Amino acid sequence: MxxxxxxxxxxxxxxxxxxxxxxxxxxxxxxxxxxxxxxxxxxxxxxxxxxxxxxxxxxxxxxxxxxxxxxxxxxxxxxxxxxxxxxxxxxxxxxQSSQPQKESNSEEYSGANEQIKEHCKQEWPDDFHMRAHCIAEQSKALLILQQGRPSDIEEDDFVTIRKKAARDWPSDFHMRAHQEKEQFEALRRLKDL
Known part of the structure; x- marks a missing residue:
């Protein structure tokens, strides 16, 4: 730098x-x-x-x-x-996050691995290659979600975005992470206006 x-x-x-x-x-x-x-x-x-x-x-x-x-x-x-x-x-x-990561995220995502396996099994019941790929993608998205609040996003905005993404995509962590990322980027653009 x-x-x-x-x-x-x-x-x-x-x-x-x-x-x-x-x-x-x-x-x-x-x-x-x-x-x-x-x-x-x-x-x-x-x-x-x-x-x-x-x-x-x-x-x-x-x-x-x-x-x-x-x-x-x-x-x-x-x-x-x-x-x-x-x-x-x-x-x-x-x-990124200023929250106590282990406590909030361990509670928020307890049982996530089982949820991912079940989601991918329903999405790909007879294609094991795609099911394995789905599990890998969902697990990567879960890692992103577990990072918590980006440092440049206000706590209230983060909570609003996180709740909406969880409500919109209750069993799809990949789409949740994608929606959160888009919302964070939109917030950043709004700050520049």
Missing amino acids: NSHYVLFELGARWGAKKPLFPLITDNKGVSILKGPLQGINALVAHEEGQLFQFVADIGKELGIVPEGPNSYHGQMKQFIKSLANTGANEKPVKA
Whole structure:
């Protein structure tokens, strides 16, 4: 973030509305993003779940389905460990939410894995390949939902968006996460008006 060239490239990509997948390795997390970049959904490399999301997002943009996480989980753990060994003494900052993550999300999503399996079984009763793909997509979406409130979204707005998405898509986490993302982006655009 100290390089003017990097900031210029990030700004140009953002301004051109091209896909942008920032992965932050700095222990300060998303707090290092300034200006219009604060509104983008940056992921933090110190968190396993966010790295899984990063791989899924890149795969989706490229139109490919990445290999299962078990094929690269070992390398991911080594990568996270290497970040911890870069000499930074600070603990990594958790991304986005200011709420107590474990308590609220464990209650809000208790039984989610069973719900995902049942949803995908109903969607794909006789196509096991598509059922497995459905479960993977739903699980990735659940990881996004579990990240909680983005730092630039007000608590009241977040609660309104989350409740509506849960009401509209009670058994589809993928569509819930998609609807929330669209609503967050719309809120950000409204703030710029």
